[in-house]
Amino acid sequence: MHETRELKAHGHTVRVNVDPEPEREGRPALWPTVGEYPIYDRFLYATMTTDHERNQRFLAALAKLAPGRRVLDIGTGEDLLWARESVQAGARNAVAVEVIEDAFHTAAGTLAALDEHDLITLLHGESTTLQFAPKADVCVAEIIGSLAGAEGAAVVLTDARNRHLVPGGMVVPHRAVTLAAPVHLSDLLPGQPVAFAEASLPYLQSIFDWHSRPFDIRLRIENPHADALLSDGQPVEVLDFNGELRTEQRTITRLAITRAGHVDGVLTWLNLWCLPDEAPLDALRMRTNWASIYFPLFDHPVPVAPGDVLELTVETALSDDGIHPDYQLAATLHTASGEEHHGSLASPHHGGPFRAHPLYQALFPTT
Numbered sequence: 001m002h003e004t005r006e007l008k009a010h011g012h013t014v015r016v017n018v019d020p021e022p023e024r025e026g027r028p029a030l031w032p033t034v035g036e037y038p039i040y041d042r043f044l045y046a047t048m049t050t051d052h053e054r055n056q057r058f059l060a061a062l063a064k065l066a067p068g069r070r071v072l073d074i075g076t077g078e079d080l081l082w083a084r085e086s087v088q089a090g091a092r093n094a095v096a097v098e099v100i101e102d103a104f105h106t107a108a109g110t111l112a113a114l115d116e117h118d119l120i121t122l123l124h125g126e127s128t129t130l131q132f133a134p135k136a137d138v139c140v141a142e143i144i145g146s147l148a149g150a151e152g153a154a155v156v157l158t159d160a161r162n163r164h165l166v167p168g169g170m171v172v173p174h175r176a177v178t179l180a181a182p183v184h185l186s187d188l189l190p191g192q193p194v195a196f197a198e199a200s201l202p203y204l205q206s207i208f209d210w211h212s213r214p215f216d217i218r219l220r221i222e223n224p225h226a227d228a229l230l231s232d233g234q235p236v237e238v239l240d241f242n243g244e245l246r247t248e249q250r251t252i253t254r255l256a257i258t259r260a261g262h263v264d265g266v267l268t269w270l271n272l273w274c275l276p277d278e279a280p281l282d283a284l285r286m287r288t289n290w291a292s293i294y295f296p297l298f299d300h301p302v303p304v305a306p307g308d309v310l311e312l313t314v315e316t317a318l319s320d321d322g323i324h325p326d327y328q329l330a331a332t333l334h335t336a337s338g339e340e341h342h343g344s345l346a347s348p349h350h351g352g353p354f355r356a357h358p359l360y361q362a363l364f365p366t367t
């Protein structure tokens with residue numbers, strides 16, 4: 001059973017269902033998505049600096065690309081991580097940019113104490129509004145979301161390629177893809193209530209405070225079981241940072257059901273390449289800070305069997321901040337017996353409805 005807590009959001013009282021079981025190694029847990037909001041704290045930065053799967057890929061790319069080069073680290077965070085690693089790898093110098101004021105000040109303190117401090121220039125602000133010269137040869141930017149483009153990587157890195165990089169300059173990571181497959185939420189949280197992890201509530205509060213009101217935030221599933229998938233995963237969002245990089249896109253994919261079960265939505269997860277020829281980081285099957293995102297599509301679970309097909313359309317369009325995409329999903333389930341079931345979800349970066357879908361009505365009860 002779940003418990004209920006109250007959050008305050010600018011005069012609104014928001015009741016939230018909470019899982020009373022503490023989070024444990026490997027146990028699935030439900031969180032709000034956090035990466036696409038300016039609410040990073042020490043805990044979130046530490047989940048990244050200790051992410052071995054992620055870090056070994058970025059380090060391998062910097063070992064290859066940084067020596068002798070001028071490197072731009074967009075979103076350096078409070079640890080100046082990739083600017084420091086670039087210099088360690090032999091970069092001529094590095095410019096590190098961070099938009100969150102607290103993180104910038106912590107990074108400034110760290111920089112002052114570094115032996116290599118004269119090789120790193122730290123700037124406060126958003127890379128899309130800053131100007132600096134000379135241009136960089138390499139841009140490293142870990143602004144990749146669990147939903148690949150959710151943190152604004154397409155716009156930020158298009159701008160970096162146009163304004164901050166020399167012609168032919170390289171971007172790390174190389175490519176990020178969001179995959180999707182149909183699922184039943186209760187298969188992702190087996191034997192558990194559909195309720196937020198207690199530890200996630202301060203982040204939910206911060207996001208609602210940042211936006212000044214509650215909204216139907218994207219749902220992050222920690223430790224999902226890959227055997228909950230009802231089809232193979234197929235790409236629904238592709239970001240080629242060193243190729244044709246689209247800031248808005250629309251993908252239609254047909255997901256062939258591979259086992260009997262029920263479907264009420266889709267699970268999405270990240271595949272990431274820091275160098276073109278490597279095996280990608282797979283956020284569903286590897287231990288990493290990136291989680292998967294569950295989108296509810298149908299009001300009620302629909303029975304499915306092999307031979308059925310879920311046709312899924314995923315569209316990204318820039319939100320009113322011009323950087324972070326809104327996602328729009330639409331699905332038609334075609335059963336082998338000729339029935340059709342339709343479902344859809346608008347998932348804006350911020351704003352949009354509150355308690356629009358039955359799942360959100362259950363997560364945020366009014367009584």
Ligand SMILES: C[S@@+](CC[C@H](N)C(=O)[O-])C[C@H]1O[C@@H](n2cnc3c(N)ncnc32)[C@H](O)[C@@H]1O
Pocket residue numbers: 035038040045048049074075076077078081082097098099100103125126127128142143144156
């Ligand atoms: C996912 S964290 C990565 C932190 C660190 N680079 C790492 O890899 O561990 C993303 C960071 O990028 C910052 N950020 C995102 N977009 C930015 C932009 N356009 N300009 C400057 N900072 C940005 C965020 O505030 C956040 O600190």
